[in-house]
Amino acid sequence: MKTTRERAEEKRAEKLERVREQVQERLAGDPADDRGGAPALPAARTAAEATWAAVSMREREGLIARIRQTRRSSAGTDQQALPSTSRPGSDELGALEVRIVHLEQVVQGLQDSVHRESARLSKRIGELEARTQPAALGKALSEDARKRGL
Numbered sequence: 001m002k003t004t005r006e007r008a009e010e011k012r013a014e015k016l017e018r019v020r021e022q023v024q025e026r027l028a029g030d031p032a033d034d035r036g037g038a039p040a041l042p043a044a045r046t047a048a049e050a051t052w053a054a055v056s057m058r059e060r061e062g063l064i065a066r067i068r069q070t071r072r073s074s075a076g077t078d079q080q081a082l083p084s085t086s087r088p089g090s091d092e093l094g095a096l097e098v099r100i101v102h103l104e105q106v107v108q109g110l111q112d113s114v115h116r117e118s119a120r121l122s123k124r125i126g127e128l129e130a131r132t133q134p135a136a137l138g139k140a141l142s143e144d145a146r147k148r149g150l
Contacts, residue, residue: 063113070109074102 002010130136 066109066113067106070105074105 131140
């Protein structure tokens with residue numbers, strides 16, 4: 001009879017194997033030369049690549065500065081967070097706990113950044129939608145026609 005822990009490990013192993021298979025399928029993709037004479041198509045941009053391309057240089061520098069600041073501040077807390085225990089392997093456990101704290105801080109910073117970017121883009125989309133409403137568009141076209149003398 002299997003214990004709960006053994007069943008959980010088996011489930012994790014099965015899930016890991018499914019993920020590996022999915023990754024292999026994605027990596028395999030279509031061959032570059034399909035022997036039909038058609039050139040290979042470039043891979044579609046991911047959402048992250050498209051977002052990064054739309055970010056201005058100033059915003060990138062600000063984001064990089066915030067990430068560096070988070071890393072510096074977490075480097076100081078890493079040394080304070082080490083527990084002092086006398087059990088064997090406690091150093092490894094302490095290192096893992098410190099790493100988890102650091103990763104939580106990085107994830108929180110990333111979530112904040114994504115939220116700010118989402119709010120900024122939502123505001124921009126709202127402004128564009130307001131400008132393309134039929135009434136607003138008609139008003140803008142008539143003002144442009146008056147300015148040009150049409």
